[in-house]
Amino acid sequence: MTTIYDIAKKTGFSITTVSKVLNNYTDVSEKTKKKILEAVDEMGYYPNSHARSLMTKKSWTIGVVFMENLGVGIKHPFFNAVIESFKQRAEQFGYDMLFVSRNIINEKKSYLDHFRHRGVDGVVVVCSISDDPEVKKLMESPLPTVIIDMHSSKSSVVYSDNSYGSVLAVDHLYSLGHRKIAHIYGHQETYAGTERLKGFIKALKKHNLDIPKSYIVNGGFFSMESGEQAMQELLSLDDPPTAVYAAGDNMAFGAIRAIKAKGLSVPDDISVIGYDDIDIAQHIAPPLTTVKQNMDQLGSTAADLLLDQINDKTKLNKAVTIPVELIIRESCKALKTDE
Structure with missing residues (x-):
């Protein structure tokens, strides 16, 4: 099995540099990154998740909280599209998604306690409900967090205009x-x-x-x-x-x-x-x-905001507004007016 040491030996770069490329750090030149990634593809390197976690001190898992009041759940087309876009973007950087229940071994815990228990690197909240106390705990905690479709000054947020x-x-x-x-x-x-x-x-x-x-x-x-x-x-x-x-x-x-x-x-x-x-x-x-x-942009922007916090090991309170546009079809008709 190919290891990170094999990649370092083949490319001539240090293990630290190879690790930075594999974990998407930004302080590596594009030329270096290209050479290392080509070697990764050529040698069929696939990181062991346990070894990667030990090396990077990350779980490579993002917690997902989804809350809405229709009872439709993730099948709702808006939420489904946004979460799928977020998931695709996070997966590009090696992260898995963890959808949570607040029940752990029949004991009800807060979302924050649950995520601490599972050791996630960050949390995305897709939430249509304002002032939920459990979401507020997440916003105010040190855990990297991004909220989609809601405003807050305590956490990074992404929403449409x-x-x-x-x-x-x-x-x-x-x-x-x-x-x-x-x-x-x-x-x-x-x-x-x-x-x-x-x-x-x-x-x-x-x-x-x-x-x-x-x-x-x-x-x-x-x-x-x-x-x-x-x-x-x-x-x-x-x-x-x-x-x-x-x-x-x-x-x-x-x-x-x-x-x-x-x-x-x-x-x-x-x-x-x-x-x-x-x-x-x-x-x-x-x-x-x-x-x-723009549901794709909502999800991918939220993922980028969260990954920046995880990589920088800081909690950011940043709000990003995604532009909207009018799509004209056939359900509206002009009226004659005297004006």
Whole structure:
């Protein structure tokens, strides 16, 4: 079996230099790195995990906490895509993922205690719920941590530009002549829900739109059923909106279902915009105009932030906002106005 000593002997570099290349340290020249990696491929070197852990004093494991309120779990297309992107990026640098339960040998422990017990090098939290006490413990601990889809000053965080996404949605509807624009908002315990609602209100002020309070309806935890129910409320109004912006694609799908059940058409009678751009959004009838979150960039950026902390042996409190864009499809239609 090829060892790190064999790689060092073949390339003429020290064991320390070979180890740095294998463990992705940045203080090695590209020329040196290339030569060592070519030798690794040629000689079929595969590091023994126990030996690598002893040498680097790392477990080469990243803990994963996943929390959401829909009961869908990791099958939700947004969370699934973000976690997969994170996983692919971390695997490029030799890390395994550890999804945890808080039960250890029938004894309930905090996430922090569990990760200490398992000796992980860092933790990624994919969390839609604000103010969870267990997540707060992780944020405030010395353990390298990155949070996806939530804001914090106690940990590194990565999230989409949620507020601006709402502005893009309202700008588009306004440009099509809509003035009676409603919003189905996400639960206010979630960072995305609060920021998207703030962005909607900001966009209304930008365009001097004075809409009734009844046009702003709670869509709960971003489900199709809650979107359908919220749309039914809007359709029951004496003066229903001509356009609806839902803070999640699943809620938008539910809204479209409610509109069709009422015998109305999208977009001929009511225009609809969603948020996320999950894969199915382009395949429904009509294809959904939506605000696209870059899920691949969310996951890979979070991985880079966490790996930087692990390699530097420091806890960083850094926030990265990922840009969003409006994807225009067929669920919105221009209105004629007198303006």
